[in-house]
Amino acid sequence: MVIAIRPASPQPGGSDTITLPAQKTAPHVTLRPATPPQPESRADRLRRMFRGPDLGLAPAVLALSAVGALLVALAYDAGRDQRGSAMVIYWLGQVVVFSPVAARLLSRRLAGAAEAFVLVMGLAITQYVTKWIYSPDQFRFPDELQHWLGTTLIMETGRLFEPNPALPPAVNFPGLAEMGAAVSSLTGLSVTAAGLTVAGIAHLVFVGALFVTVQRAGATAAVAGLTCVVYATALHYLFFNSMYLYQTAALPFLMFTVWAYRRWRTGGGWRFALLGVVTTAVTTVAHHVTAFMLIGTLALLAVTELAVAKPRRWSALLGPLAAFAVVAAWIWFVARDVIGYLSAPVDRIAETVHLLMADKDAGAAPVASVQLWQLAVQGLGLLALGLLFLVILKSAWTGRKQPKDVWLWAALAGSVVFFLGNGVRFLGASGPEIAGRLSTFTYVPISIVAALALVRVAGTVRERTPATEPAGRRFVAGMLAGTAIATLLLAGARAGGWPPVYGLLPGPYLAAGFERSVDDSSVTAAQWLAADPGHRLGGDITGVALGSTYGRQDPVREAAPLYEGPVWTPQDRQLAADLAIDYLWVDRRMATQVPASGAYFENDPKAGRWTSPIPAADLAKFDRVETADRVYDNGNVRIYRMGNR
Amino acid sequence: MNRLASRLALAVLALGSAAAVLYGPGPLVVAGGLLLAFLLPGLALTDLIVRRRTVTGVERAVLGPALSLALVVLGGLALHATGAGLTRASWAWLLAGTTLVALVGAAFRQRFSPDEAKVVAESAAGTGDTPLGGGVAVATGGPETTVGPGRFLLKALPLVLAAAVLGGAAWLSFDSVRQSTATPVTALSVEETGRAGVNNLRPVAVTVTGLVEASGPYRLTVAGSDGVVAEDRTIDVTAGTWTRTLLVPANDRIRIDLYRAGEAAPFRTTLLRRAV
Numbered sequence: 001m002v003i004a005i006r007p008a009s010p011q012p013g014g015s016d017t018i019t020l021p022a023q024k025t026a027p028h029v030t031l032r033p034a035t036p037p038q039p040e041s042r043a044d045r046l047r048r049m050f051r052g053p054d055l056g057l058a059p060a061v062l063a064l065s066a067v068g069a070l071l072v073a074l075a076y077d078a079g080r081d082q083r084g085s086a087m088v089i090y091w092l093g094q095v096v097v098f099s100p101v102a103a104r105l106l107s108r109r110l111a112g113a114a115e116a117f118v119l120v121m122g123l124a125i126t127q128y129v130t131k132w133i134y135s136p137d138q139f140r141f142p143d144e145l146q147h148w149l150g151t152t153l154i155m156e157t158g159r160l161f162e163p164n165p166a167l168p169p170a171v172n173f174p175g176l177a178e179m180g181a182a183v184s185s186l187t188g189l190s191v192t193a194a195g196l197t198v199a200g201i202a203h204l205v206f207v208g209a210l211f212v213t214v215q216r217a218g219a220t221a222a223v224a225g226l227t228c229v230v231y232a233t234a235l236h237y238l239f240f241n242s243m244y245l246y247q248t249a250a251l252p253f254l255m256f257t258v259w260a261y262r263r264w265r266t267g268g269g270w271r272f273a274l275l276g277v278v279t280t281a282v283t284t285v286a287h288h289v290t291a292f293m294l295i296g297t298l299a300l301l302a303v304t305e306l307a308v309a310k311p312r313r314w315s316a317l318l319g320p321l322a323a324f325a326v327v328a329a330w331i332w333f334v335a336r337d338v339i340g341y342l343s344a345p346v347d348r349i350a351e352t353v354h355l356l357m358a359d360k361d362a363g364a365a366p367v368a369s370v371q372l373w374q375l376a377v378q379g380l381g382l383l384a385l386g387l388l389f390l391v392i393l394k395s396a397w398t399g400r401k402q403p404k405d406v407w408l409w410a411a412l413a414g415s416v417v418f419f420l421g422n423g424v425r426f427l428g429a430s431g432p433e434i435a436g437r438l439s440t441f442t443y444v445p446i447s448i449v450a451a452l453a454l455v456r457v458a459g460t461v462r463e464r465t466p467a468t469e470p471a472g473r474r475f476v477a478g479m480l481a482g483t484a485i486a487t488l489l490l491a492g493a494r495a496g497g498w499p500p501v502y503g504l505l506p507g508p509y510l511a512a513g514f515e516r517s518v519d520d521s522s523v524t525a526a527q528w529l530a531a532d533p534g535h536r537l538g539g540d541i542t543g544v545a546l547g548s549t550y551g552r553q554d555p556v557r558e559a560a561p562l563y564e565g566p567v568w569t570p571q572d573r574q575l576a577a578d579l580a581i582d583y584l585w586v587d588r589r590m591a592t593q594v595p596a597s598g599a600y601f602e603n604d605p606k607a608g609r610w611t612s613p614i615p616a617a618d619l620a621k622f623d624r625v626e627t628a629d630r631v632y633d634n635g636n637v638r639i640y641r642m643g644n645r
Numbered sequence: 646m647n648r649l650a651s652r653l654a655l656a657v658l659a660l661g662s663a664a665a666v667l668y669g670p671g672p673l674v675v676a677g678g679l680l681l682a683f684l685l686p687g688l689a690l691t692d693l694i695v696r697r698r699t700v701t702g703v704e705r706a707v708l709g710p711a712l713s714l715a716l717v718v719l720g721g722l723a724l725h726a727t728g729a730g731l732t733r734a735s736w737a738w739l740l741a742g743t744t745l746v747a748l749v750g751a752a753f754r755q756r757f758s759p760d761e762a763k764v765v766a767e768s769a770a771g772t773g774d775t776p777l778g779g780g781v782a783v784a785t786g787g788p789e790t791t792v793g794p795g796r797f798l799l800k801a802l803p804l805v806l807a808a809a810v811l812g813g814a815a816w817l818s819f820d821s822v823r824q825s826t827a828t829p830v831t832a833l834s835v836e837e838t839g840r841a842g843v844n845n846l847r848p849v850a851v852t853v854t855g856l857v858e859a860s861g862p863y864r865l866t867v868a869g870s871d872g873v874v875a876e877d878r879t880i881d882v883t884a885g886t887w888t889r890t891l892l893v894p895a896n897d898r899i900r901i902d903l904y905r906a907g908e909a910a911p912f913r914t915t916l917l918r919r920a921v
Contacts, residue, residue: 052797053702054790059803066810073814077821112790117703122807129811133818158730160721178721178731179682179714185733186666186678186740201683201710208707215703249714256711271694282715285722524830524855532836623916630916634832634855643918 055118056111061104062122068096072130079505086505094494095487097126098232102486105225106458106479116225117211124207127232128200131242134499134506138192138523140515142545144244146170149549151180151191165555166548172335175286176249195244202249203242207231209255214448216262217407226451226486233381233489234443235436235497247440250287253279254294254441261298261319262407265305273318280323284330288338291327293441297414298323304410310403346434374495381492382422384485385446388453389415408452414445436497450489458482502596509636511587511613512595517542521636522587526550528632529583529639538562538576539585540600543637547585556581560601563590566617568625576642584622584640591616648755652692652748659685663741667734681740687713689747693754716743829855829885833903833913837920841895847920850890853903853913856882863887863912864904869897895920 071093078086101123110116139145146167153162160174170177176198184194207228214224231237241248260268260276284291298320305316331338393412396405421442425435459478495501503516510516522542529537529551537547538559548555556579562572563586576584590600591613599607600614622628627643662685665677687709691700700708720739721731729735792800834852841847856863861882868874875894880887880903893899898919902911 051791051793052801054792055797055800059801059807063803063807063810066807066814070810070814070817073817073821076818080821080825113701113703117706122804126807126811129814133814135822136815136818137822154731158732160725160731174721175718178718181731182717182721182736182740183678183682185731185736186682187675188671188678189675197679198714202714205707205711205714208703209711212701212704212707215701249718252711253715256708268699271696275694278715278719279711282718285718520826520828520830524832528832528834626918629835629918630914631836632832632834633913633915634830635913 053114054111056109056115057104057107058111058115058118058122061100061119062126064100065097065123065126068093068098069126069129069133071096073133076133076506079507082507090505091491091494093130094490097130098123098229098490099483099487102226102229103479103483105222105229106454106482108459108475110222110225113215113221113224116221117208120207120211120225120228121204123229123232124204125200127238128203128242131238132196132200135515135518138518139195139244140518141239141243142514142541143167144195145545145549147176147180147244147246148191148195149552150174150177151184151195154178154181155184155191165553166545169288169335169338169341170246172338173246173285173287175282176244176246179249180244199242199244199248202252205252206241206248206255209252209259210444213255213259213262214451216259216266217448218405219448219452220455223448223451223455226454227447229486230447230450230454230489231443233486233493234447235439235493237440237443237493237497239498240436241440246287247290250283250290251440253283253286254290254297255444257283257294257323258297258301261301264319265316276319277322277326280326284327288331288335288342289437290441291323291330295320295323295327297441300414300417301407301410304413305406308404308409309406371501374501377488378492378496381489384488385450386419388450388457388485389419389446391453391456392449411445411448414442415449418442418446454482454485457485500597509589510596511590511593512541512597512600514541514597516596518546521634522546523550525585525632525634525637525639529553535582536580537583537585538579538581540587540590541597541602543585543587544602547583553583557602559584560604560606563601563614563618566615566621568621573627581642584628584642586619586622586638586640587636588616588619588638589636590614591619648697649752652752655685655689655692656745656748659689659741659744663737666737681713681737681744682717683710683713685713686716686740686744686747687711689744689751690716692751693747696758713740716740829857831855831857831860831903831913833901833915835901835915835917837917838890841920845895846892847895848890849893849899849917850888851901851915853880853887854885856880856885856887858882860905862906864906866902866904867891867893868900868902869894870900893917 071089073093075086075090075093078089101119104110104119105116139148146164147170149166150164150170153164154160154174154177160178161171164171179198179202180191180195183189183198184191187194189197210231211224211228214227215221219227234241241251257276257279260272260279263272264270264276280291280294283294302316302320306312306314389412392408396408396412418439421435421438423435424438425432457478458481459475494504499515502510503513507516509519509521523546525543526546527550529547533552535553536556537544537551537553538556539547540563544555544557547553558579559576559581561575562581562584565572594610594613595604598610600610622638622640623630625640625642629641630638631641632639658680662677662680665673666681669677688705690712691705691708694712695708717736717740720743721736724731724735724739832852832854834854836850836852837847838850839848851865853863853865861880863880863882865876865878865880866874867876876891878889896919899917901915901917903913904910905912
């Protein structure tokens with residue numbers, strides 16, 4: 001059996017040897033290009049100026065994909081009205097958005113790089129639209145609100161590094177806020193509109209950077225496009241990595257650094273090295289975790305090169321060393337507090353591992369219950385990725401005696417990290433979050449590997465000898481199989497990613513439902529708080545998120561015990577005083593619903609163990625506190641001013 | 646369009662965008678701002694930093710917005726460090742100015758650099774780093790096919806349909822959100838605005854927002870801890886918001902209730918503790 005990234009011919013008789021397109025008997029799978037490109041003559045350039053790239057069927061496919069977005073919009077509308085058909089339409093829409101693009105990229109008739117690029121950018125735009133129309137008028141996710149505040153502070157003061165009580169670590173990573181503030185200042189758009197635009201552009205640039213990076217690694221346009229399509233099935237691709245969050249701003253620059261590193265390593269010269277340093281700096285200024293992952297990625301590439309390439313060139317280490325120097329300098333001189341911020345979840349993981357090693361109960365993660373079908377879909381997706389990985393690993397192993405393709409081996413090594421990272425989700429309360437964050441980065445190599453395998457599954461690799469080409473029916477079956485696998489991965493991502501299944505559709509208020517908890521009642525209450533900014537505010541997750549952003553209050557995230565019990569005890573009074581709480585946010589709807597996410601509060605001592613709503617009497621007790629005023633009431637949200645000022 | 650013409654066009658566009666941002670009317674401000682933030686500086690910087698023939702059209706298309714955003718981030722730090730402040734004018738001058746400087750630099754680089762075709766040929770021939778794939782200089786993935794202008798436009802036509810459908814999805818969503826939030830949130834709030842006077846009365850500002858005409862006329866009552874209503878007012882709902890400063894006893898716990906027309910149970914309630 002033959003595998004090649006470019007159209008290639010098999011060995012007669014269908015041996016198991018892998019063939020490089022440019023070498024008839026090259027025996028292993030590779031990302032390398034088949035033929036060196038030739039310089040374009042002036043005449044060719046003139047002829048090209050009056051012609052357009054062949055977009056193939058991309059426009060038609062994208063028109064069909066856009067219909068999927070319309071279906072998703074209809075599903076969201078039905079969700080807001082609580083109509084029963086909403087979920088079916090939603091899933092149908094997601095498949096219509098995604099699958100035609102995947103199928104076309106698996107087609108043997110793909111016109112070339114232009115069509116593949118237009119397809120993946122079109123898919124990215126359409127998917128971003130499906131994210132945007134979930135909440136087209138405002139940010140609803142807490143982290144987006146925190147960055148909204150950071151951007152607003154720049155707009156108001158004209159300065160960077162202004163304290164942001166809603167998300168203190170973001171102050172020292174102002175890249176995203178700068179982008180949002182620049183766009184808002186230059187265009188006159190609101191911070192929300194500017195933020196949605198910045199997030200969308202950054203998301204598109206990331207996808208484009210991924211495409212060109214994989215292409216530069218030597219892959220065909222189809223493989224580069226499929227890599228982007230497979231990456232679109234990452235857990236956090238559609239929401240976390242497209243939201244107005246600092247990671248969204250950093251990701252494209254991580255990918256561009258990898259691209260520049262590749263160009264530098266393949267003889268591109270110092271200009272690409274310089275470009276890499278610049279993009280590393282932007283990544284670092286934008287987001288801490290992405291900056292650390294960039295060092296890791298460059299280190300992986302360098303070590304793989306040193307391990308498999310002959311002759312060994314130690315200059316490969318300059319990339320990760322330079323990245324380390326930039327990141328270390330920023331943290332040392334500007335963002336020292338990030339070490340404490342990031343070490344907390346890592347410490348919790350370490351503690352969990354320690355407890356597990358000691359055979360003690362490590363405690364469950366405070367998450368909403370996961371249904372069996374979700375686990376099944378995600379499990380099948382993981383299994384499919386594992387099989388695709390094995391397909392390529394086997395091919396690479398078969399050709400191990402040949403000169404090795406460094407980036408293919410790096411992708412395989414990165415894929416192993418991806419599979420290991422999936423195990424982290426079972427390690428304590430922070431496990432799922434860390435695993436999800438990790439997958440944003442480790443899903444890149446597994447996407448490359450899966451794309452290579454998918455073109456093989458689909459039979460996209462064209463044979464040089466027409467007689468040995470797969471029959472049309474067999475090819476269609478292969479293409480459908482490849483599309484089905486990609487669609488399965490998408491279903492797994494939607495079922496296990498963000499928003500959680502309970503919030504896949506917008507709709508009425510859900511207690512502790514993140515985006516689903518942000519409604520007019522809570523936003524109006526937060527806006528009322530803004531008239532008296534800078535005080536300490538305790539509340540549930542949504543109350544703290546909105547109150548600390550729209551409400552401009554200093555969030556208190558340890559107030560959960562105050563809501564327990566029907567009587568205001570001396571301990572409660574002492575805790576409120578110790579936490580210096582000025583305002584207490586009480587959403588009465590907590591007495592009608594169990595928390596959708598498993599916890600009403602940040603640092604909720606009963607996280608994951610709520611089986612019934614908070615008793616109404618527990619929330620009503622604040623009316624009887626002699627030292628408290630109920631200063632605001634909109635029916636759902638009540639705000640109490642405690643006597644601690 | 647030759648390179649000089651394209652650079653001139655870019656320079657004019659950058660200056661025009663900056664002028665639109667600083668002095669133009671609404672739509673031009675938006676267009677100019679978006680061009681400056683997302684495109685023009687990146688295109689100029691791409692021209693300056695990388696040789697035209699060493700990157701593909703796709704790479705240039707992606708580098709444009711990427712380098713523009715990079716300039717925003719790093720240039721914003723520079724503006725902050727110099728104390729210039731991050732204002733509309735400083736952003737516009739930074740981005741337009743960098744665009745012009747980069748274009749001039751690119752022109753100089755081209756003039757004094759070796760022939761680019763030669764560079765491409767050398768690069769394509771490899772630089773000795775065979776383990777990494779032969780020093781690829783331009784696009785990979787096989788020859789790119791092109792079509793004539795008529796056929797290109799015909800083939801691209803469905804993209805217009807796609808854009809229209811996406812626009813329809815966006816319109817539907819805005820309308821859906823608007824309908825789902827059509828009912829205003831009626832809120833009652835109270836705030837002490839001063840200290841108690843000699844008559845032992847303290848001023849409190851009472852505000853009602855989100856009044857709905859269909860639920861009116863509303864009624865507001867003020868009562869002490871004994872439940873005796875000290876004040877009973879009917880609220881005019883036409884303005885949507887109602888604010889008054891009331892004088893209430895300082896040495897008593899005060900309850901202020903808002904009622905909808907015809908209802909006996911309070912619709913909203915605030916409580917004020919005894920003044921300290």
